[in-house]
């Protein structure tokens with residue numbers, strides 16, 4: 001929903017943390033890409049690079065629209081934008097460690113597809129398709145999960161979740177106090 005972007009105070013945006021309910025919502029496709037959306041994307045890149053992340057989805061800044069930014073190489077000029085992304089195909093498997101700026105202090109081993117093809121709109125509303133493997137493929141799947149209200153801790157079993165219970169409890173206490 002474009003209105004959510006129009007109403008947001010971009011400077012005041014912050015990365016929100018588990019268990020904020022906005023992280024569990026299914027986000028809505030964006031119907032318009034303009035300067036205001038590009039300003040949001042810039043702000044998201046700023047928050048992502050500051051947080052030392054390689055991807056950030058709009059729900060993580062409290063805006064439930066379907067878009068995310070990424071920089072698999074963590075280079076300032078490697079700025080990738082995916083608006084209304086759709087994963088068209090997933091092939092093979094990879095297992096690896098994942099973290100999330102919205103669940104600080106938690107790293108989980110997660111199995112993901114190894115090669116994915118994603119279709120999306122770029123920062124100018126132009127459609128594109130990209131096929132990626134390993135690290136970028138992992139990021140695109142992680143960020144698309146955010147758009148469907150799914151966090152990395154929803155992808156692991158109860159044993160792995162139990163291993164992080166202290167950190168999760170602490171995040172729950174911080175959220176309750178905020």
Ligand SMILES: [Zn+2]
Pocket residue numbers: 099100101102142146
């Ligand atoms: Zn994340």
